[in-house]
Amino acid sequence: MAIPVDIVHARLEALFRTYGAKVQALLLTYSLDKHGIDPADVAQEVRIRLWRALERDRSGAFHASYIQRVVASTVIDALRRAEVRAAEPLPDEDEEPGSVGEMPIEPDRRAGDVEQMQGLARCLAEIPERRRLPITLHLQGFALQEIADLAGIPSAEAARKLVSRGLEELKVRLRELGYGEFDE
Amino acid sequence: MNKTNLSDLYRRLTANRATLTLAADDLAAAADGSLQADRREAVAEALAASPAEARLVRMLRELKSESEALAANVARTERHTAHRRHQRDAGRVAAGRRFGGTARWAAALAACLVAVVGVWTQRHLQMSHSAPQSTHVVARSDVIFSTRDTIFDSGMDKSKHAARSDNDHLFRGSFSDG
Numbered sequence: 001m002a003i004p005v006d007i008v009h010a011r012l013e014a015l016f017r018t019y020g021a022k023v024q025a026l027l028l029t030y031s032l033d034k035h036g037i038d039p040a041d042v043a044q045e046v047r048i049r050l051w052r053a054l055e056r057d058r059s060g061a062f063h064a065s066y067i068q069r070v071v072a073s074t075v076i077d078a079l080r081r082a083e084v085r086a087a088e089p090l091p092d093e094d095e096e097p098g099s100v101g102e103m104p105i106e107p108d109r110r111a112g113d114v115e116q117m118q119g120l121a122r123c124l125a126e127i128p129e130r131r132r133l134p135i136t137l138h139l140q141g142f143a144l145q146e147i148a149d150l151a152g153i154p155s156a157e158a159a160r161k162l163v164s165r166g167l168e169e170l171k172v173r174l175r176e177l178g179y180g181e182f183d184e
Numbered sequence: 185m186n187k188t189n190l191s192d193l194y195r196r197l198t199a200n201r202a203t204l205t206l207a208a209d210d211l212a213a214a215a216d217g218s219l220q221a222d223r224r225e226a227v228a229e230a231l232a233a234s235p236a237e238a239r240l241v242r243m244l245r246e247l248k249s250e251s252e253a254l255a256a257n258v259a260r261t262e263r264h265t266a267h268r269r270h271q272r273d274a275g276r277v278a279a280g281r282r283f284g285g286t287a288r289w290a291a292a293l294a295a296c297l298v299a300v301v302g303v304w305t306q307r308h309l310q311m312s313h314s315a316p317q318s319t320h321v322v323a324r325s326d327v328i329f330s331t332r333d334t335i336f337d338s339g340m341d342k343s344k345h346a347a348r349s350d351n352d353h354l355f356r357g358s359f360s361d362g
Contacts, residue, residue: 008261008264011261012258012261015254015257015258015261016254019250019251019254022247022250023247026243026246026247027243029243029246030239030240030242030243031239032236032239032240032243035235035236035239054258058262061259062255062258062259062262063255064248064251064252064254064255065212065216065251066255067251067254067255068212068215068216068244068247068248068251069208069209069212071244071247071251072208072209072211072212072215072240072244073208075240075243076204076206076207076208076211076237076240079204079236079240080204083203083204113193113196116188116193117193117196117197117200120190120193120194120197121197133228133229133232136194136232136233137228137231137232137238138191139190139191139194139195139232140191140194140195140198140231140232140235140238141191141195141238141239141242142231142238142241142242146242146245149217149219150214150219150224150227150228150231151224151225151228152221152224152225152228167190170190171190180187180188181187181188182187182188182189182190182193183187183188183189183190184189184190184191
């Protein structure tokens with residue numbers, strides 16, 4: 001009987017390819033490509049690192065937590081490289097420095113945005129720290145249960161109360177200071 | 185009046201001044217919900233201040249089920265490989281045993297043959313050496329017989345002489361007396 005090494009290799013290759021495609025799709029879904037990384041490159045790097053890990057220790061356990069760490073470290077490395085590239089002076093003057101992280105903003109909006117951002121930073125600084133952390137995590141897009149887990153809040157319901165009260169307080173304060181109306 | 189989206193504004197604010205401060209382990213633990221208590225506050229604050237890291241943690245949360253599926257599939261494939269390898273090794277051992285039995289029989293037969301040939305050769309050599317020995321024995325026997333002959337000869341001579349002399353003596357005496 002022929003040794004099925006090729007079959008196993010092909011099967012693992014297919015598994016890693018499918019997983020890499022999922023990573024690539026999620027990088028786009030979570031807009032990490034807007035931070036200066038190429039999702040296809042990151043997905044390929046993830047596949048390579050997983051292959052190497054498997055080849056290095058065939059008998060070792062290939063846990064989900066280990067796979068998650070491989071993805072995290074690959075994305076973080078790519079983000080750091082993008083950060084370094086963004087910090088380097090660009091030879092082409094047409095390129096817009098500082099736009100690596102987010103969508104480009106029109107010049108007329110920029111002044112108003114800067115003003116509003118300064119107002120938001122000021123209002124957030126006025127909120128007590130215990131309430132500020134859940135609000136800022138919420139504004140970064142975390143769900144209530146995630147906020148509860150990360151901030152050490154006993155339940156999602158407790159996190160919801162802290163977030164809703166804090167947001168209301170923030171909006172009122174911004175309005176009072178003349179920064180206009182805000183939604184979430 | 186248009187309302188500004190607070191989340192968008194906050195992410196733009198933090199994107200402008202964010203630096204990547206968290207290690208991969210912290211990010212994976214935050215996504216997994218397994219952060220150590222002493223790291224929780226620092227990690228939460230870093231995530232609140234960094235849109236890239238916050239997005240990565242949220243992405244990892246969504247990826248968790250895929251990672252678990254991949255781990256399970258890799259383990260299954262590896263187990264299958266190990267099982268096939270084990271079967272192959274077991275087959276080799278079984279074939280080795282079968283061949284080993286035949287080999288043992290052949291070796292035993294060869295040993296018997298060698299022993300037979302050895303014995304036969306030794307016997308043959310002994311036989312070839314035994315010819316001069318028998319000659320020697322015959323010669324010795326001759327010596328013994330000749331000795332005996334000598335003994336007999338001397339004995340016979342003695343008795344002959346004695347008898348003759350006795351007879352002679354007796355006859356001679358009787359004759360002289362009578």
